[in-house]
Amino acid sequence: MSETPSGDTSSGVRVGVVGATGQVGTVMRRLLAERNFPVAEMRYFASSRSAGTTLP
Structure with missing residues (x-):
C-alpha cells in the first residue's frame, strides 16, 4: 500500500x-x-460504455 500524498x-x-x-x-x-x-478515498473507473451507470 502506498501512502497518501500528504504522507498520512x-x-x-x-x-x-x-473496471468497477x-x-x-x-x-x-x-x-x-x-x-x-x-x-480514505474511493474512485471508480469504467469504460465509456458504462457512462451514467449507477453503482450500488
Missing part, C-alpha cells in the same frame, strides 16, 4: 477500482466493503 495513512488509503462496473470490479467493491478495508 492513519485515516485509510486511496483506492481506485478499475464489470464482474471483477463488482466483487472487489463488495470485498472492500465486507472486510472494512481502511479507505
